[in-house]
Amino acid sequence: MNRNQLLWGLASLMGLACSALWAAQPLDEAGLPINAGMAGSWANANIPGQGLFIDVDPVSRTIFLAWFTYTDSPLMSESTIGSADNHWFIALGTYEAESSSVEMSLIETQGGVFDQSDPVSETEVGQLILRFNSCESAEMDFLFDENNLQGSIEMMRLTAADVCTSLAES
Amino acid sequence: MFHDDGFLYVSDGSDATVLRYDALSGEFDREFVTSGGNGGLNNPHSLRFGPDGHLYVASRGSNSVKRYDGATGQYMDDFVAAGSGGPQGTGTIDNPAGLLFAELDSDSGQAINAGMSGAWTNLETLGQGMFLDVIPGDQRIFMGWFTYETETASAFNADNGNHRWMVAIGPYQGDTATLELLAVDGGTFNGPDPVVENPVGTATLQATSCTEATFTYALDAGPGGTMTLSRLLPDALCAELSGTTGAGDENE
Numbered sequence: 001m002n003r004n005q006l007l008w009g010l011a012s013l014m015g016l017a018c019s020a021l022w023a024a025q026p027l028d029e030a031g032l033p034i035n036a037g038m039a040g041s042w043a044n045a046n047i048p049g050q051g052l053f054i055d056v057d058p059v060s061r062t063i064f065l066a067w068f069t070y071t072d073s074p075l076m077s078e079s080t081i082g083s084a085d086n087h088w089f090i091a092l093g094t095y096e097a098e099s100s101s102v103e104m105s106l107i108e109t110q111g112g113v114f115d116q117s118d119p120v121s122e123t124e125v126g127q128l129i130l131r132f133n134s135c136e137s138a139e140m141d142f143l144f145d146e147n148n149l150q151g152s153i154e155m156m157r158l159t160a161a162d163v164c165t166s167l168a169e170s
Numbered sequence: 171m172f173h174d175d176g177f178l179y180v181s182d183g184s185d186a187t188v189l190r191y192d193a194l195s196g197e198f199d200r201e202f203v204t205s206g207g208n209g210g211l212n213n214p215h216s217l218r219f220g221p222d223g224h225l226y227v228a229s230r231g232s233n234s235v236k237r238y239d240g241a242t243g244q245y246m247d248d249f250v251a252a253g254s255g256g257p258q259g260t261g262t263i264d265n266p267a268g269l270l271f272a273e274l275d276s277d278s279g280q281a282i283n284a285g286m287s288g289a290w291t292n293l294e295t296l297g298q299g300m301f302l303d304v305i306p307g308d309q310r311i312f313m314g315w316f317t318y319e320t321e322t323a324s325a326f327n328a329d330n331g332n333h334r335w336m337v338a339i340g341p342y343q344g345d346t347a348t349l350e351l352l353a354v355d356g357g358t359f360n361g362p363d364p365v366v367e368n369p370v371g372t373a374t375l376q377a378t379s380c381t382e383a384t385f386t387y388a389l390d391a392g393p394g395g396t397m398t399l400s401r402l403l404p405d406a407l408c409a410e411l412s413g414t415t416g417a418g419d420e421n422e
Contacts (some may be wrong), residue, residue: 051363053301055288082334120297
């Protein structure tokens, strides 16, 4: 697997925003029940450079994820770490037993400094729904409160899903 | 016995059970090993969690050491069966009362496995951290590091909270991964713009256990350091996988 395959992409959410079916997608539609093997990196291969890292705790039925993306437009500011246009969100939610989907709070943080203990504030900026169709395929719906920006993205597992497959078959 | 899951485990000799209590308050939590599912436990004495994350109990009345699922308490097997240790009557296990797991290799850490995929953070710098994705087939790790710019928000445009993120990829062997850190530039939110990957430094990740690792980084721009990473969510698979070659049962 080369680096380009690992560096993820997402579909054009802006283009999909008007046709998104945020409220029409039921949480309990058929899919693969969530398991711990779904932890890892997910993305849409059509657009490079953005995606999700997911973690799953099957005991508390908690999913925590980070959405690595960018600002809407270049900020043209200085940067010594990463890119000045980097933007990331985190999301946290709990799922029901045998459920293939989870509704999560989308959270933006402010105030942090690289590798320092400065306090960080967290603000809920929207909602996010993940539905797992299989160990390799999922859909992510998102809705931002501020500008009603919403969309739906097909996500694919970036790396091997062997653990997920094994757990799903057990 | 206090365990790092926040509970106190106590063997109950009369009922042949293992009871679980809150380690801080002492409040009863539940019957972890039940009398109806104890696999023949008889007069339990010493108990320990093993390197595979499961609970081992010395069963004095049955002259055996029984193993229970570390997450559910369900009986698994007789890890040391009655009669072990030699011909009957010549030194076989008899009235076992103590358990001790010797360090298998105190100089080495935890071999990296797919169960380490997930969120990790430095507890000293909450609000930033790493996600690991372990790729056993390639013996490689893919990592995302979500963090911030090095200066305070007033020095830069704060529209994005001075967010910064990097990715890293590299091979691992045993408990150690050697990673190349990459900044990814040129993207816009959900836009199809091509991106450019720029090497910005190197890092080493050494797993000391399924829930703790040491991360050492050196960025070409100057910053460098070492931090202790802790698993943000409880370990679900690493301990299980470290004792087997395949995927383990899910701890539900």
